[in-house]
Amino acid sequence: MPVRLLFLICGLVTMVFLPGCDDSLTAPSAAPFELMLSPATIPAGATSEGTVTLRVRRRIDVRINLSSSDAVASVPSTVVVPSGTMSAAFTVMTRLVAADTIARITAIAGDARQETALQVIAPVVVARPATLDALTLDASVVRGGQGVQATVRLTSAATAGGLSVSIRSSNSAAIVPPAVVVPSGALTATFSISTRPVNLDTQLEITAAYSDQTRTVPLRVTGLDRSPGE
Amino acid sequence: MSLTAFLFRAGVAVAFVALGGACGGGTTATTSPSATSAPPANPPPRIDPSTLAPSSTYTIGFSSLRENRAPFTSHVESGFTVTVISAEWISLTTYGNPQPFVEFNGPAGTTTTGELRITAGGAPFWLNSTDFYSSTTRIPYVIEGFLNSEPAFSVIDVIGNTFGAFARRTNPKSDVAVQEIRIRLSNPSAPCCANPMGVDNIVVSR
Numbered sequence: 066m067p068v069r070l071l072f073l074i075c076g077l078v079t080m081v082f083l084p085g086c087d088d089s090l091t092a093p094s095a096a097p098f099e100l101m102l103s104p105a106t107i108p109a110g111a112t113s114e115g116t117v118t119l120r121v122r123r124r125i126d127v128r129i130n131l132s133s134s135d136a137v138a139s140v141p142s143t144v145v146v147p148s149g150t151m152s153a154a155f156t157v158m159t160r161l162v163a164a165d166t167i168a169r170i171t172a173i174a175g176d177a178r179q180e181t182a183l184q185v186i187a188p189v190v191v192a193r194p195a196t197l198d199a200l201t202l203d204a205s206v207v208r209g210g211q212g213v214q215a216t217v218r219l220t221s222a223a224t225a226g227g228l229s230v231s232i233r234s235s236n237s238a239a240i241v242p243p244a245v246v247v248p249s250g251a252l253t254a255t256f257s258i259s260t261r262p263v264n265l266d267t268q269l270e271i272t273a274a275y276s277d278q279t280r281t282v283p284l285r286v287t288g289l290d291r292s293p294g295e
Numbered sequence: 296m297s298l299t300a301f302l303f304r305a306g307v308a309v310a311f312v313a314l315g316g317a318c319g320g321g322t323t324a325t326t327s328p329s330a331t332s333a334p335p336a337n338p339p340p341r342i343d344p345s346t347l348a349p350s351s352t353y354t355i356g357f358s359s360l361r362e363n364r365a366p367f368t369s370h371v372e373s374g375f376t377v378t379v380i381s382a383e384w385i386s387l388t389t390y391g392n393p394q395p396f397v398e399f400n401g402p403a404g405t406t407t408t409g410e411l412r413i414t415a416g417g418a419p420f421w422l423n424s425t426d427f428y429s430s431t432t433r434i435p436y437v438i439e440g441f442l443n444s445e446p447a448f449s450v451i452d453v454i455g456n457t458f459g460a461f462a463r464r465t466n467p468k469s470d471v472a473v474q475e476i477r478i479r480l481s482n483p484s485a486p487c488c489a490n491p492m493g494v495d496n497i498v499v500s501r
Contacts, residue, residue, distance in 0.1 A: 136381030136408040136479075163435030163451050164481035166406045187481070192433050192453040198463070220462060221455030252460050 097121070098129065098146075100172045100179035102157060109137070109185050110161045117144055117172055117179075118152040129174045131155065137185045138168035159185050195219045195247075197230055200273040200280035202258070209238065209263040209286045216255045217273050217280075223247040228275065232256065236269035238286045245273075260286045341443050342419050344472040349421050349500030355413070356496055360386040360395045367397045375415050375499060380477065382409035384493075391495050392426050392461040398493025401482030409492065413476040415501060422476050423469045423498040426461040427454055430491050435481040438466065440473035447473050461495060469500075 099118045107113050117129050125148050131140040137160055144155040157170060164187050171180045199218040207213050217230045227248045232241045240259045247254040258271065265288050272281045353373035360370070367384040370377045382399040390396065401407035413422070419442065427434045434454040440447040448468040478497075484490040 135406075136410050160408075160479065161437050161439070161449060161451060162408060162479060162481050163437050163453055164406050164483050166408060166481060187435065188451060190435065190451055190453045192455040195455060221457050250458070252457060 097177050100181050106184040109187050113157040115155045115157050124148050129172050132171045134169040137162050137166045138183050162187050163190050195221045197275040197278040206285045209260050213258040218253045222250050225249050230273050230275045233272050238263050238267045347472045352500045354498050357395050363388040378412045380410035380412050396493050396495035398491045401484040401490045403484050403489050404486040406483045410479045419472040421500040422466045424465045426463045426496040428461050428493045430459050432483050432490050437479040439477040441475040442473050447471050
């Protein structure tokens with residue numbers, strides 16, 4: 066009882082003697098304050114100014130809790146509208162990101178909640194076209210006359226038409242195709258390296274090249290009288 | 296004194312005393328206590344990067360993570376600490392380069408920022424490369440390095456769609472010593488589908 070009576074008395078007295086005091090912050094249906102961002106679209110790394118504006122001037126400080134839906138934007142945890150004033154400003158900081166991102170900035174006071182969107186525009190960063198990333202062999206030593214499987218890998222999937230990677234060997238003991246095509250949408254392609262019988266161990270290099278990227282891996286072809294690893 | 300008069304007087308008194316709590320509804324009608332701030336007693340000594348050189352290289356591969364899809368908040372490996380700054384990251388023990396690795400999910404139709412911080416207890420180190428993963432999207436990322444609490448470098452890039460494969464990116468600023476690295480991924484999930492995005496094999500030197 067005492068609580069209800071207190072609220073009743075308080076409300077009556079407030080209405081009679083304190084007409085400037087508004088209790089609408091307790092009413093979820095009413096929006097007792099506005100939330101605005103200026104600007105509402107900013108480059109990543111820039112700042113925006115937020116403003117909360119009360120609909121009715123109040124005789125007490127009004128503390129409003131703030132939050133951001135995404136780490137791209139950060140806000141102070143609270144902003145206080147001082148008693149007797151209508152609004153308060155706060156700063157929204159943003160971070161550098163590589164993709165446009167929308168952060169929802171939320172202000173809450175009691176049951177009242179306001180939300181607005183901040184669009185953070187990333188610098189123009191175009192996805193790099195696929196290029197050669199790696200060349201790998203399934204063995205680094207092979208007996209002359211036997212074969213080795215090789216794989217080229219791209220930095221991202223090949224686009225329409227595929228991507229042709231040129232291949233060469235530093236020594237005729239290893240025979241490679243002149244090029245291998247990574248099909249459209251694929252990240253890798255494999256090819257076979259055949260070797261000739263050799264009398265002496267032969268150290269050579271297999272190189273894959275595309276545009277300004279080259280990758281070279283060593284291959285040792287062992288002589289007829291030796292086994293790999295001897 | 297009549298009951299009415301008593302209630303009126305009491306009401307006035309209560310109204311003024313309890314104005315902030317009762318009439319203010321959910322708002323907190325208090326002012327912030329004045330904060331006293333003092334300069335730190337012993338600020339860390341400034342590091343002169345020209346006197347530093349890496350001696351050993353380590354790969355943070357998250358190999359000690361054992362529980363699949365467990366919440367991931369921080370991880371210590373080889374003296375480096377990886378801490379989640381934003382988004383809800385989880386460990387994946389069923390995939391990786393090799394498994395396990397860590398990822399966060401982006402809800403369908405939004406771009407979600409997921410961020411990790413890497414430190415070595417305040418010691419300087421160098422970031423050599425990182426493996427990035429996304430299931431169905433391109434991988435926009437930012438790497439920021441800090442030394443002496445100041446920005447040392449930032450790298451911004453977008454990796455084309457790898458369709459679920461890992462893409463290794465060497466750090467073009469691998470010669471810059473830092474005390475803190477921030478890896479910030481933007482997960483641009485398609486309108487149809489949520490998308491997992493993550494990292495593995497953070498190669499660092501110290």
